[in-house]
Amino acid sequence: MREIDKLKAGLEYCFDDEEVMDLKLNAVKNCEIYNNIDVCDRQAKYDFLKEMLGSIGENTCIEQGFYCDNGKNIHVGDNFLANYQVTILDVNEVYIGNDVMIGPKTTITTVGHPINPNKRRQRLGQASKVRIGNDVWIGANVCILPGVTIGNNVIIGAGAVVNRDIPDNSMAVGVPARVIKEIEKVI
Template sequence: MTEKEKMLRGELYDASDAQLRAEHGRALRLCKEYNDADPLDEAALGRILRILTNVAGEITIKQPVHFDYGSNTYFGGNVFVNYGLNVLDVCKVEIGSGVQIGPGVQIVTATHPIDPGERASGLEYGKPVTIGDSVWLGAGVIVCPGVTIGENTTIGAGSVVTKDIPANCVAVGNPCRVLKKL
C-alpha cells in the first residue's frame, strides 16, 4: 500500500513520501496562482479552482486560499467562501451545496498521534470532514478532524468544532455545542 493510500484511509503515513510531496507542491503552486490572479477574473479563478479541487457547481471563493492537496476537497454547488480559507485535506473534505463559509475558516483533517514516542516517528494521519448542505460557518470557525456537521446548521463565529454537530441547529463555542434546534 502506498503512503497516499494510507493517508486517504486515515492510517498512519509518511508525509515526506515523494509522491505526497509532489502532490502537495502542485497544490501550493495552484494556490499561489489562484491567490495571485485578478480577483475580478471569474473565469480564471473558476478554472484554477476546478484544477485544484473538485467542484460540482457554481462556487465563489475569495482570495487567499490554502489547501494541502486540494484534490481531496469536494464542493457542492452554490457555495460561497469569504477571505482566508485554509483546508488541510489529507483526508476527504466534503462541503455540501448552498454552504456559506465566513472569513478565516479552517477545515482540518490532519492530525498526529497522541503518544509522544509515536508522534516523534514523524508519522501522521487524518480523519475526514463532512459539511452538509446549507450550512453556514461563521468567521474564524475551526472544524477539527473527523467532524460531520449536519445540513441547515449554523456554526457561530469563532467556534471550535471538535465533535459532530447535528442537522438543523445553531451551535457555538469552544468546544462547539448546540445552542438551539431550528
C-alpha cells in the same frame, strides 16, 4: 505499504514522505496561482478551481488567501462561498454541500497527529473525512477538526472549534462547539 497508500487508507502515515510531500507541493503551487488571479476575473477563478479541486458546483466563489493540502480531495456543491483566508487541509476527503457560506480565517482540517510524542517524532499523521451538509453558515475564525460531520441547515458561530458531529437544524457555538438551539427547518 507505501506512505501514500497508508494515507489514503486512513492509517498513520509519514507526512514528510516524498510522494506525500509532492501532493502538498503541487497544492501549494496551485494555491499560489489561484491567489494571484485577478480578483475581478471571476470566470478565470472558477475555471481554475474546476481544475484544482476534486469537484465544484455552479456559482462557486473562494476569495483570495485560499490554501489547501491537496485540492483534489475537496468537493463543493452549488452556491458555495468561502471568504478570505480559508484553509482546507484536505489530506482526506472534504465534502461540502449546496448553499454553504464559510467565514474568513476558517480552517477545515482532515489531518491530526498522534498523542504519543515518539510517533510525532516519526512525523506521523492520520486523516479522517469531513462532511458539511447543505444550507450551512460557518462564521469567521471557525476550526473544524478531522472526522466531523456537520448536518444540513446548521449555523456554526464565529470562533467555534467543532470537534464532534453537529446535527441538522442546529446552531452551535463555543470551544468546543456545542449546540445551543434548534433552528427552523429548511423547506
